Amino acid sequence: MSNQLSRRSVLGRIGAAVAGLLAAPAARAAKAAVQKVFVTSGAPKAYDPAKHEWRMAIDANRCIGCGLCAEACKTENHVPAGPYFRTWIERYIIAKPKPDSGEARGKVFVDSPNGGMHGFPELPVSKEEIQHSFFVPKLCNLCERSPCTQVCPVGATFDAPDGAVLIDPHYCIGCGFCIQACPYGCRFFSPLTKTAEKCTLCYHRITRGLKPACVEVCPTQARIFGDLRQALPDGPLQQFYQNNLVQALKPHLGTEPRVFYAGIDKEVR
Amino acid sequence: MTNELTNIVVEVMPRFEGYVYPNEATQQPLWSILIVVYPYVTGLVAGAFIMASLVRVFNVRTLEPVYRLSLLTAFAFLLCAPLPLLFHLGHPERCLEVMMTPHLTSPMAIFGFVYAWYLMAVLLLELWFDYRHDFVNWANTTPGFKGMLYRLFTVGVLDTSEAAVKLDHKIGHILSIVGIPSAFLLHGYVGFIFGSVKANPWWGNVLMPIIFIMSAMVSGIALCVFNYMVLSWVRRKTVDMKCIDVMAMFLFYALVVDAAIEGLDWIHRVYSAEEGFRIMQYMAREKLFYTLNLGQATFGTLVPLILLGVLQLFRQRFPELLRRRMYFISSLLILVGVLAMRWNVVIGGQLFSKSLRGLMGYKMEFAGLEGWLMGGILLALPFIILTVMVKLFLSEKLPSSGVPDTDAEQAI
Numbered sequence: 001m002s003n004q005l006s007r008r009s010v011l012g013r014i015g016a017a018v019a020g021l022l023a024a025p026a027a028r029a030a031k032a033a034v035q036k037v038f039v040t041s042g043a044p045k046a047y048d049p050a051k052h053e054w055r056m057a058i059d060a061n062r063c064i065g066c067g068l069c070a071e072a073c074k075t076e077n078h079v080p081a082g083p084y085f086r087t088w089i090e091r092y093i094i095a096k097p098k099p100d101s102g103e104a105r106g107k108v109f110v111d112s113p114n115g116g117m118h119g120f121p122e123l124p125v126s127k128e129e130i131q132h133s134f135f136v137p138k139l140c141n142l143c144e145r146s147p148c149t150q151v152c153p154v155g156a157t158f159d160a161p162d163g164a165v166l167i168d169p170h171y172c173i174g175c176g177f178c179i180q181a182c183p184y185g186c187r188f189f190s191p192l193t194k195t196a197e198k199c200t201l202c203y204h205r206i207t208r209g210l211k212p213a214c215v216e217v218c219p220t221q222a223r224i225f226g227d228l229r230q231a232l233p234d235g236p237l238q239q240f241y242q243n244n245l246v247q248a249l250k251p252h253l254g255t256e257p258r259v260f261y262a263g264i265d266k267e268v269r
Numbered sequence: 270m271t272n273e274l275t276n277i278v279v280e281v282m283p284r285f286e287g288y289v290y291p292n293e294a295t296q297q298p299l300w301s302i303l304i305v306v307y308p309y310v311t312g313l314v315a316g317a318f319i320m321a322s323l324v325r326v327f328n329v330r331t332l333e334p335v336y337r338l339s340l341l342t343a344f345a346f347l348l349c350a351p352l353p354l355l356f357h358l359g360h361p362e363r364c365l366e367v368m369m370t371p372h373l374t375s376p377m378a379i380f381g382f383v384y385a386w387y388l389m390a391v392l393l394l395e396l397w398f399d400y401r402h403d404f405v406n407w408a409n410t411t412p413g414f415k416g417m418l419y420r421l422f423t424v425g426v427l428d429t430s431e432a433a434v435k436l437d438h439k440i441g442h443i444l445s446i447v448g449i450p451s452a453f454l455l456h457g458y459v460g461f462i463f464g465s466v467k468a469n470p471w472w473g474n475v476l477m478p479i480i481f482i483m484s485a486m487v488s489g490i491a492l493c494v495f496n497y498m499v500l501s502w503v504r505r506k507t508v509d510m511k512c513i514d515v516m517a518m519f520l521f522y523a524l525v526v527d528a529a530i531e532g533l534d535w536i537h538r539v540y541s542a543e544e545g546f547r548i549m550q551y552m553a554r555e556k557l558f559y560t561l562n563l564g565q566a567t568f569g570t571l572v573p574l575i576l577l578g579v580l581q582l583f584r585q586r587f588p589e590l591l592r593r594r595m596y597f598i599s600s601l602l603i604l605v606g607v608l609a610m611r612w613n614v615v616i617g618g619q620l621f622s623k624s625l626r627g628l629m630g631y632k633m634e635f636a637g638l639e640g641w642l643m644g645g646i647l648l649a650l651p652f653i654i655l656t657v658m659v660k661l662f663l664s665e666k667l668p669s670s671g672v673p674d675t676d677a678e679q680a681i
Contacts, residue, residue, distance in 0.1 A: 083294040090288075110288040110626055138290075147468060153380075154363075155372035173366060174359015176299045177377050183468035185290030185623050189299055194359030252544075253467055269624050 042204030052162040053228035061263035062222035065135035069214035070117040076213035086199040087139040089116030094132040140186045140199035144256035148178040287627025298619035302644040303353035309611045315456040316489010317343040325445035331515045334667040345655035395444040456485040470545030471618040483527035488607035490520045494600040511670040521577035560609045569606010573599040
């Protein structure tokens with residue numbers, strides 16, 4: 001009886017060893033494939049995406065609309081000239097209501113000339129007529145339930161384990177479905193690569209311990225960037241979450257954006 | 270409170286009204302004429318196949334004269350269906366990845382499989398089983414290259430015994446039955462590609478697949494009416510009036526259901542008046558006025574509904590010639606109307622900003638990959654293929670409807 005049992009356990013062990021031997025190359029191949037994707041994304045080889053959880057937050061109260069972030073992004077990421085932006089700034093001007101109009105607010109003006117890259121033109125209304133005005137930097141909302149990665153027919157765009165939403169440019173077939181599926185207009189079809197493109201949080205930088213270009217150049221720290229897994233409890237990101245009531249864009253679509261905004265109005269979409 | 274829309278996008282200023290996201294300020298929409306043609310052609314395939322299965326599955330013998338023509342129509346259009354998709358890709362050389370490494374949560378990933386299934390497992394096989402007996406006969410009687418072609422098409426199966434032919438019919442029947450849900454799948458899925466985009470209030474709509482299926486049936490039947498009448502005219506044959514009356518009857522009923530569902534869609538949009546409603550209202554009044562109100566609603570739906578409806582009620586009071594003309598005009602109007610509908614869905618969905626604060630313009634170029642010319646070529650190509658196939662596979666003498674008038678209605 002004990003003989004039989006031990007024979008069985010030996011067989012089991014042999015089986016497990018064989019299975020392990022067979023599985024090892026497959027696992028290695030899978031890991032290599034994943035690694036390859038991260039290499040195309042610009043990350044160094046030693047980078048382990050499972051150990052990070054990147055986040056961007058926007059404090060709109062601080063944004064002065066200088067446009068440096070949009071410009072830095074274009075330069076850093078070789079974004080084609082023209083109407084193609086990985087990040088941009090919107091200006092909102094809400095006028096005072098006309099006297100006796102019975103309204104709480106006047107007209108709403110929104111613009112983003114050339115993505116706000118070179119600042120903004122003259123105000124469309126005089127200073128005295130303005131009720132509120134503010135700037136809103138926009139970028140990929142890093143959705144928890146991203147509709148763009150859901151619809152990609154080949155899985156060329158994917159949610160990285162560290163929170164970034166990336167595109168493999170060597171795999172994208174250029175169908176444009178993800179661009180249609182993004183509710184925030186954050187993706188564009190690059191005329192140079194003929195693939196979809198978007199904000200990668202400057203993946204080639206953050207995986208080397210640098211900040212994204214837009215965060216780096218922001219003179220007022222309106223963009224707050226950090227790693228939820230490796231940050232100090234009193235880091236800038238944690239302080240932002242602690243000190244602000246936040247909003248996400250288009251919450252009714254159920255995309256669960258991970259980019260939180262402080263200081264924006266209901267007019268922002 | 271009114272939102273006045275400002276117009277400040279530097280690059281191409283006059284083409285935009287209000288605020289659009291900077292990435293939306295491109296010269297032309299991302300999906301343009303090619304993606305209009307794609308659901309149109311796919312819909313014609315599904316519709317023409319349903320027309321053919323009326324004979325095979327539902328045993329409407331009156332439609333026998335157009336059975337093979339409908340199948341060949343479906344086949345010719347199916348061959349061309351993936352072309353516009355392929356051409357519009359940024360990297361067409363990577364297209365096979367859609368089938369090799371499909372991403373299963375994507376509605377688009379399934380297209381390759383649905384298409385392959387429909388082409389290989391349904392249409393091609395059904396055609397072959399239907400034609401096998403004839404191929405053997407023609408291979409024996411036709412000399413030269415054409416005879417060689419027929420011999421090739423038999424794939425060496427030369428058995429023409431009664432049992433073999435019976436088996437052909439049986440398998441053909443089964444394939445037809447399988448083909449109906451497949452046709453629905455093929456086109457319902459095209460509707461789902463648009464209906465599943467929740468980011469776009471013009472598209473994201475649970476009724477979209479059903480609207481696409483119904484409009485596909487309408488356009489497919491209309492195409493069969495059109496093809497049959499043109500073919501008869503080209504061959505100097507008389508149109509089988511019983512057959513065309515019954516086709517028009519099916520066309521009318523399909524159109525009634527289609528119009529009802531599309532009407533329901535609009536009633537729902539107007540009544541619920543959700544976030545994007547104001548901008549959609551503006552689009553219907555301004556940007557899509559001609560293609561939506563005139564092309565799709567009035568001339569594509571209302572006029573054919575009246576023409577065909579009147580003929581359903583008072584058929585006997587109209588002389589045959591007038592009836593034929595009315596059928597022809599109706600089918601032509603429907604074909605144009607459904608094309609307008611595809612345009613309104615595809616282009617309409619990209620004429621307003623997802624910020625819901627502004628509108629984009631679109632002026633189609635003539636030449637170029639996404640121009641009029643290309644659209645025209647892609648629409649003409651299936652007709653050219655069909656002409657060749659009709660020459661090869663459709664005998665001069667079509668089978669007659671062969672049943673008295675009243676049986677046609679009973680058969681349904």
